[in-house]
Amino acid sequence: MSRKSLLQFTKKYFVYFIYLGLALITAYLCFSRLDVASLQHWDEARHGVNGYEMYKNHNYIVNTYNYENDYFNLKPPLSYWGIILGFKLFGVSIFSMRFYSALSLLLTFLVVGYYMHRHYGKIAAVSSMLFFISCSDLFYRHAGRNADADALYILLFTLALLFMLQVQKHQNYIYLCGFLFSLAFLAKSWHALVLLAIGGLFLIFSGLWKKLHIKNYILFLLSAFGPLLLWAFVRYQYDGMNFLGQMFGVDVTQRIAGSADANPSYTFFTRYLLGYRPIVVITVIAACIFLFMLFKKKISYSNNILAFLLWIFIPLFVYDFSHVYYYWYIFPVYIPLLMLAGILIQKLYQYLENKKGLFCAIMLIPLLIVGVECRSTLNELDNLEISGFQNDIKAAMEQNPQLYQMDIYVEKTDNEYKDSYYWEQAGLLAAELSGDLYCKEGGVDAFSEVEGDALIIVDPEIYKENQQQLGNLEIVYQNEYLLLKK
Numbered sequence: 001m002s003r004k005s006l007l008q009f010t011k012k013y014f015v016y017f018i019y020l021g022l023a024l025i026t027a028y029l030c031f032s033r034l035d036v037a038s039l040q041h042w043d044e045a046r047h048g049v050n051g052y053e054m055y056k057n058h059n060y061i062v063n064t065y066n067y068e069n070d071y072f073n074l075k076p077p078l079s080y081w082g083i084i085l086g087f088k089l090f091g092v093s094i095f096s097m098r099f100y101s102a103l104s105l106l107l108t109f110l111v112v113g114y115y116m117h118r119h120y121g122k123i124a125a126v127s128s129m130l131f132f133i134s135c136s137d138l139f140y141r142h143a144g145r146n147a148d149a150d151a152l153y154i155l156l157f158t159l160a161l162l163f164m165l166q167v168q169k170h171q172n173y174i175y176l177c178g179f180l181f182s183l184a185f186l187a188k189s190w191h192a193l194v195l196l197a198i199g200g201l202f203l204i205f206s207g208l209w210k211k212l213h214i215k216n217y218i219l220f221l222l223s224a225f226g227p228l229l230l231w232a233f234v235r236y237q238y239d240g241m242n243f244l245g246q247m248f249g250v251d252v253t254q255r256i257a258g259s260a261d262a263n264p265s266y267t268f269f270t271r272y273l274l275g276y277r278p279i280v281v282i283t284v285i286a287a288c289i290f291l292f293m294l295f296k297k298k299i300s301y302s303n304n305i306l307a308f309l310l311w312i313f314i315p316l317f318v319y320d321f322s323h324v325y326y327y328w329y330i331f332p333v334y335i336p337l338l339m340l341a342g343i344l345i346q347k348l349y350q351y352l353e354n355k356k357g358l359f360c361a362i363m364l365i366p367l368l369i370v371g372v373e374c375r376s377t378l379n380e381l382d383n384l385e386i387s388g389f390q391n392d393i394k395a396a397m398e399q400n401p402q403l404y405q406m407d408i409y410v411e412k413t414d415n416e417y418k419d420s421y422y423w424e425q426a427g428l429l430a431a432e433l434s435g436d437l438y439c440k441e442g443g444v445d446a447f448s449e450v451e452g453d454a455l456i457i458v459d460p461e462i463y464k465e466n467q468q469q470l471g472n473l474e475i476v477y478q479n480e481y482l483l484l485k486k
Helices: 003-031 043-057 080-088 094-119 122-134 150-165 173-206 214-239 241-262 267-277 278-297 302-320 325-349 355-383 388-399 425-435 443-449 460-465
Strands: 405-412 453-460 474-478 484-485
Touching: 003 094, 003 355, 043 080, 043 094, 043 425, 080 094, 080 150, 094 122, 094 278, 094 325, 094 388, 122 241, 122 278, 122 325, 122 355, 150 173, 150 325, 173 214, 173 241, 173 267, 173 302, 173 325, 214 241, 214 355, 267 278, 267 302, 267 325, 278 325, 278 355, 302 325, 388 425, 388 453, 388 474, 388 484, 405 425, 443 453, 453 460, 460 484
Parallel strands: 405 453
Antiparallel strands: 453 484, 474 484
C-alpha cells in the first residue's frame, strides 16, 4: 500500500478507530477487576443470593434468601436470570455474577454511540461516548460493576426510548417499545412505569397519537403487558398473592411513606445532579452551545427534542416528588443529557464548518475537562473497596474445598447493621459463592450447641473472648478472621 493510499485509508476510517478505542476503554472499565471490589450490602448482595439460590434450586420463578422465599426483595426475576446466565457461562464466581451488568452497560454505550453516529454524525457520537465514560457513576455506583438490576434497566430504558423516537417513521416500533417496557418492568418492577409516562406524553404532545389506529394500541398493550401477565400467572401458582400483593404494598407505598419521613425535600435528585461534576460539565457545555445557537437562530423545535426533554424531566419530577433518596434512580437521565450535549456539539461543528480551527479552539477547554473526568473514571479501578471478611471466606474455601456445603456460623464485632452473631447480606453471599455454605444464625452460642460438623468464622476479639468454647477447635484458616471447624 502506497503512502497516499495509506493516508486516504486513515482519513476515511480514522473516526472508526476512535470509536474502537473508546469502546475498548469502556469494555476495560466494565470488566477489568470485576471480581475485586467487595460485595455490597442490600441490592447487590440480595440480588446475588436470589440469583445463586435460583440457579442452585433450578427454580427460575421464585427468589429465595437463605433458602426461604424472599418477600423483602420484591423484584421480578429478569435480573436474577442475568446472574444465572453468568453462572452458566463462566461458573459460580463474583465475576460471573456481575457479568450481565457489565455487559448491559457496555451495550448501552455501544447503542448510544451507534445511534448518535447514524442519526446525528461523527462529532455527536464521539462527544457522547466521551461524556458517557466521564460519568463514573454509571460504572462504579450501583450500575455496571454491581450485580443489581440497574445497568440492565438503564439498557432497556434507553432502547425503549430510542425506538420511541423512531415511531414517527416506523409505527411498528411502538410494539417493540411495549416489549422493552415489559422487560424493564421484569428487571426493575414499578420503576418502569416512568417509561409509560414518557411515552404517553410524547405521543400526546407530538400529535403522533392521532396517526395510530385502534389495532396499534391493542397490539401495544399486548406487547407491553402480555409478558408481565404471563410471569404474574406463573408466579401466582407458587405462592398466590404473597409475593404479587406485596410488590405494590411494600415495594412502593411503604418505601415512599418511609422516605417522606427521612427525606421531606422535593429536590433531592435535582440537587444530586447539580452536585455531580460530570453532569454539571455536560450540562454547562450543552447550555452554552444551546444559547449561542438560539441567538444565531440555528435551533428549531422538533419532536426529538421533545422526547429528550421528557426523558430528562419526567423521571426527575417523579423521583423528586416521591421523596425517595436513592441516587441511582436518576441514572437513566444521564443518557439523554449526554446525547443532547453531543447533538449540540455536532450542530456547532456544522455551523462552524468553514471555521474548524475556531471550533477546535472553542471546544479545547471543555474537551480537556471531560478528559480529566474520563481519567478520573479510569483511576477508580485502582481504588476499589475490598472486604477482608469476604476475601478470607473465599481464601479459606479455596484452600479447603472439603469444607464445601457445610453449615457455617458467624460472630464478629465489625458488623455494619446487624448484631454480631447474624449474617449480613454481603457476607452471606460471599459464603454461598465461595463454598456453597449454609449460613446459620446465632453465633458462638448456637454453634456450640450443634452436635454434628459445622464451621464458624470469628474475628480475633471474639475468639479471645470465647476461649472456653472455641479454644480446642481446629483452626482451618487464619488471617484477619479465623475459620474454625468442629
